[in-house]
Amino acid sequence: MNPPHVVVIGGGATGAAVAHDLALRGLRVTVVERGEVTSGTTGRHHGLLHSGARYAVKDQESAKECIEENMILRRIAPGSFELNNGLFVAITDEDMAYRPAFLEGLETCGIPYKEITPQEALAREPNLNPAVKAAVEVPDGTMDAMRLPLRFLATAQSHGARILTYTEVEEILMQGRTVTGVRVRDHVTEQTYTIGADIVVNAGGAWAGKIAALAGVDVPLQPSPGVLVAVYGRWNNMVLNRMHRSGDGDIIVPQRTLSVIGTSSWVVEDPDRLEMKAEHIDLMYEYGAQLVPAIREAKLRAAWAAARPLIGSGGAQTGRELSRTFKCFDHAERDGVEGFVTIAGGKATTARGMAEVTANVVVKKLGLDAPCRTREVVLLPHTAYYRRRA
Amino acid sequence: MAEVTFKIYRYKPGAIDPPRYDTYRVSIEPHTTVLDVLEHLRLDDPTLTYRHSCHHGSCGTCGMLVNGKEVLACVTRVADLKTDTVVIEPLRHQPLISDLVVDMTPFFEKYEPVGMPYIRESEYLPHSQPPEEVGAYTRFENCLECGLCLSACPVVGSDPDYLGPAALAAAARVVQEPRGQDVPTVLAMVDTEEGCWRCHAAMECSEVCPNDVDPGGLIMFLRRELLTGTSRSGGKR
Numbered sequence: 001m002n003p004p005h006v007v008v009i010g011g012g013a014t015g016a017a018v019a020h021d022l023a024l025r026g027l028r029v030t031v032v033e034r035g036e037v038t039s040g041t042t043g044r045h046h047g048l049l050h051s052g053a054r055y056a057v058k059d060q061e062s063a064k065e066c067i068e069e070n071m072i073l074r075r076i077a078p079g080s081f082e083l084n085n086g087l088f089v090a091i092t093d094e095d096m097a098y099r100p101a102f103l104e105g106l107e108t109c110g111i112p113y114k115e116i117t118p119q120e121a122l123a124r125e126p127n128l129n130p131a132v133k134a135a136v137e138v139p140d141g142t143m144d145a146m147r148l149p150l151r152f153l154a155t156a157q158s159h160g161a162r163i164l165t166y167t168e169v170e171e172i173l174m175q176g177r178t179v180t181g182v183r184v185r186d187h188v189t190e191q192t193y194t195i196g197a198d199i200v201v202n203a204g205g206a207w208a209g210k211i212a213a214l215a216g217v218d219v220p221l222q223p224s225p226g227v228l229v230a231v232y233g234r235w236n237n238m239v240l241n242r243m244h245r246s247g248d249g250d251i252i253v254p255q256r257t258l259s260v261i262g263t264s265s266w267v268v269e270d271p272d273r274l275e276m277k278a279e280h281i282d283l284m285y286e287y288g289a290q291l292v293p294a295i296r297e298a299k300l301r302a303a304w305a306a307a308r309p310l311i312g313s314g315g316a317q318t319g320r321e322l323s324r325t326f327k328c329f330d331h332a333e334r335d336g337v338e339g340f341v342t343i344a345g346g347k348a349t350t351a352r353g354m355a356e357v358t359a360n361v362v363v364k365k366l367g368l369d370a371p372c373r374t375r376e377v378v379l380l381p382h383t384a385y386y387r388r389r390a
Numbered sequence: 391m392a393e394v395t396f397k398i399y400r401y402k403p404g405a406i407d408p409p410r411y412d413t414y415r416v417s418i419e420p421h422t423t424v425l426d427v428l429e430h431l432r433l434d435d436p437t438l439t440y441r442h443s444c445h446h447g448s449c450g451t452c453g454m455l456v457n458g459k460e461v462l463a464c465v466t467r468v469a470d471l472k473t474d475t476v477v478i479e480p481l482r483h484q485p486l487i488s489d490l491v492v493d494m495t496p497f498f499e500k501y502e503p504v505g506m507p508y509i510r511e512s513e514y515l516p517h518s519q520p521p522e523e524v525g526a527y528t529r530f531e532n533c534l535e536c537g538l539c540l541s542a543c544p545v546v547g548s549d550p551d552y553l554g555p556a557a558l559a560a561a562a563r564v565v566q567e568p569r570g571q572d573v574p575t576v577l578a579m580v581d582t583e584e585g586c587w588r589c590h591a592a593m594e595c596s597e598v599c600p601n602d603v604d605p606g607g608l609i610m611f612l613r614r615e616l617l618t619g620t621s622r623s624g625g626k627r
Contacts, residue, residue, distance in 0.1 A: 036441040036451060036491075043443025043451075079509055084520065084527050123519045137521060144530060146449040147508070166439050166488065187439050188488040190405040230446035234514035237527035254514075256448060256530040257601065272433060278421050302446035302465050303421060382508075383535075386498035 003027050004366050007182055007197040009169050009211055011035075012042035013348045015203035016152035017355035017374070023159035024377060025363060025370035030195060031161065032184055034168035037153060038146045040271075041205050042348060044306035046228060046253040046262045048239060049073065049081055049141035050349040053088055053113070054246060055324060056105030057098075062324040063109040065350045070139060072352060073148075077379050080148050082255070086140025086239035087121060090133045091290060098244045099134055106138070113138050125236045127292045140239040142255050144382075145348065151379035152351070158380060172200060172215040172340070179215055179339035199362050202342040206271035206307035212342055217335040219342050223271040223307040224319025226263035227280035229288070231298035235259045240291050246320055248280075249287025258301055261288035265319045271307040278303075311345040326354045330361050341365070391417050394468055396427060398438070399479040402488050411477075418468045424478065425452055425463040428490075440490040447600055450534025453541070454490050455479040460538040460598040481541035497537050500553055504576060506531065506560035507569045532601045533560060539595035539605050551584045555595035555605035558586050562608035565615055577616060586612040 006022050008015045011033025022029045033039075052066030074081065090096045106113045114137045121135035122128055153163055166187040173181045173194060181196040202219075204211040209221040234254045242250035253260045261284040268274065281303045289296040310322040326346030331337040343358040356372045363370045393415055401409035416427050425442055432438045440463070441451040447465040454463055457477055468476065484492035512527040520527045539555040540546045546554050564576045580586045589609045596606035 034436070035439070036443060038443045038449075039441075039451075043449055044445050047448070079507060082509065082512075082527075082529050084512075084524055124521065126515055126518050142530075144448075144508075146443045146451070166491070168436065187437050188402055188491075190402055190437060228446070230448070234512065234529065237512050237515060237518065237520070237529075254529070257532060258446070258448065260446070276421065276426070278419065281421070302423070304445035304464070306445075381502075383498050383502040386494045387502055 004198040004368075005030070005196065006199050006201060006362060007032060007195055008201045008203050009182070010040070010203035010205060010207070011037035011153070011163065011165060012040050012203070012205050013038070013149045013351040014205060014343055014346065014354055016149040016156070017351040018201055018203050018343065018358050019156040019161045019163070020152040021355040021359040021372060021374050022362060023156045023161040024373045025359060025368070027362075029156060029161040031153070031163045032167045032169055032182065032195070033163070033165050034187070036165055037163065038149050040207065041306050041309060042149055043146045044228070044304060045145050045348055046251065046260050047142050047145045047255045048251070048253050048349070049143045050347060051086060051138040051140045052109055052111050053086070053106060053138040053140065054241060056109050056111060057101050058245065059323050059325070060105065060109050062347070063105070063111065065325060065353055066347065067109060067111045069350045069353045070141070072375055073349070076374070076377060077148055077151055079381070080143060080151065082142035084141065084238045084254070086138050086241060087125065088136045088138060088241045088243040089121060089128065089291065090135070090243040091129055091131050095242065095244045096133055102243055103136070106136070111138060125238060125240065127235045127294050128240065129291060129293055134243065136243065140241070142239065142253055143348065147382040148348070149351070150382035150385040154380040154382060154384035155377070157385065169211065169214065174215065177337055179337060197339070199339050199341060199365060201358060201362065202340070203358075206309040208309060208342055208344045215331070215337055215340050217331050217337055217340070219329055219344055220312055221344050222267055222310045222312050222319065222322060223269070224265055224267050224310045224322065225274045225305045225307045226265045227277055227284065227303060227305050228260055228262040229281055229284040229303045230258045230260045230301040231295060232301050233257070233259060233298055235292045235295055235298065242291060249284045252288055252291055252295070259295070259298070261285070261295065267317065267319050268307065274305040274307055276303060276305045309345060326350060326357070328354070328357045328361050330365065332365070391419060392469075394418050395475045397475065397477045398489070400489055401486060420467075420469050422468050423464055424456055424461070424466045424468060424476070427468060428463065439488045448534065450536030453481050453536040453538045455481065455541070460541045462536060462538070462600045465600065481537055483540050483543070483546045484537055492537070494537060497535070497540060497556065500557040501535065501560055504557050504560040504564060504579065505571050506563050507571065510563075510567060510569070531563065532603045534601050536600065538598045538600060542594035542598040544592050544594065545588055545590055549584070549588065552588045553580065553585050555589075555609065558589070558612060559603050559605035559608040562612050565612065580612055581616050586616070
């Protein structure tokens with residue numbers, strides 16, 4: 001008998017990790033993505049491998065998820081990270097007032113850290129604002145926002161998963177209150193066809209709400225865009241964060257030959273309609289320069305907007321109030337719709353953990369006993385994704 | 391705000407076949423990029439296909455021809471083109487899948503066997519002192535695997551067996567900094583008629599490279615290495 005077939009909607013970090021997890025458990029998997037893989041939010045984030053320190057005070061659930069996954073990713077995706085660690089730096093008295101709660105949060109969340117002197121911080125990062133008053137080193141890192149998910153996809157493909165790009169879901173097929181598959185349009189040939197599924201997983205990220213609506217269910221998802229700015233030059237080698245409450249422009253992630261400053265935050269209804277707020281470019285420069293004054297003169301490479309897929313709704317003004325944690329919805333329990341599971345929220349750093357939780361729900365629904373193996377299996381290189389498409 | 395005409399190459403096997411150019415008028419702001427325009431057009435026409443991911447010239451997926459020149463659409467501002475008509479076409483010398491989407495499989499078939507590690511030592515801020523646990527600061531390699539160099543290379547266009555500028559540049563990076571890779575094997579791979587000796591030194595690859603890899607210069611480096619043999623012992627930079 002053929003193993004059950006799962007259709008995963010969305011070829012971002014979440015869909016890639018879900019496909020990998022399910023394929024490793026022996027299921028047949030088809031990923032459908034309306035554009036190129038990682039063309040939604042995934043490719044556009046800072047490229048930060050989170051230590052969790054950013055969330056250690058206000059969002060400890062997410063912080064704990066981040067540090068756990070950070071350590072797992074180092075093991076399963078060697079060669080995919082610039083592992084230069086990160087610094088949280090206090091510049092003002094107000095920042096210093098945040099320091100005790102920050103250190104306590106790191107302890108509570110189990111995030112390894114080391115406080116270093118301002119002199120030492122400046123020796124490590126000569127471009128850092130010389131007004132630095134305190135500095136805490138944490139295991140932040142830089143990831144390649146596209147190439148890490150490609151490794152999940154490449155490994156999933158090697159276990160039989162099909163990745164269908166330019167394939168847009170037009171309809172979620174149902175018999176009564178049970179999801180039986182999807183009808184898709186192939187944007188290469190403009191043909192439509194149906195794909196049957198034992199279970200459909202909605203891994204649509206910021207689009208998960210739109211996708212869930214196709215099955216007549218509601219997920220509490222709030223797309224929350226931010227503007228990011230990339231400038232030429234590596235002005236720092238460690239990830240530099242401002243030691244204060246999450247706010248605009250409080251991080252500079254060095255990446256390749258660039259530095260990425262992020263980010264602002266607001267909320268939208270439709271993640272397809274993200275206006276790039278030009279005035280936020282100046283804001284990013286201004287705040288970035290508080291961490292690294294020389295950034296002010298750095299040449300702009302690009303400015304863009306990306307929509308975070310945050311859980312929650314109703315009354316969110318900027319998105320900063322919402323947790324970065326994730327949630328898996330079994331719509332049978334929640335909405336009486338069988339065969340349909342949504343994974344929402346989360347971060348690129350926690351995609352593997354999101355996939356584990358989702359796949360646990362999927363195999364349980366299918367009555368299978370197939371444990372998760374993604375904590376141990378080392379991923380294929382990203383280049384294997386393209387090699388196997390021939 | 392200015393209005394600009396965009397002529398976009400459209401092709402879908404069996405559906406838009408033979409190819410045609412669709413024309414659109416779009417209002418642009420000073421910061422609007424060619425990729426922003428494509429994203430805007432796709433809101434009304436979801437059948438328009440193109441590759442994109444990072445939107446800041448880091449992933450290398452949005453390579454295309456803009457007014458005949460190889461660029462990354464995400465870092466090409468429309469205003470900087472200083473023209474009121476912009477023609478957008480897919481990259482050359484790579485199999486066409488749909489509209490502006492080319493198949494990168496042949497690129498990676500030549501590039502992957504070289505085995506260039508994707509992480510290198512960071513040369514930025516050379517006097518800074520990395521944390522003890524880190525040892526030395528590292529960073530990703532410059533090559534974005536975008537394929538612009540293959541599209542611009544006149545030899546790739548006439549000789550499909552040529553290893554091509556991207557794979558040769560990756561080989562040179564292994565020779566410069568082996569990082570555990572076997573230098574003699576990589577040198578043997580490029581020391582062939584279809585390897586570094588096939589290049590005509592047109593240098594178009596280095597001209598279009600969006601991230602200063604300088605494939606042309608690195609191909610010349612490989613030739614010097616093979617002629618003088620200084621790196622056969624696996625010498626580091």
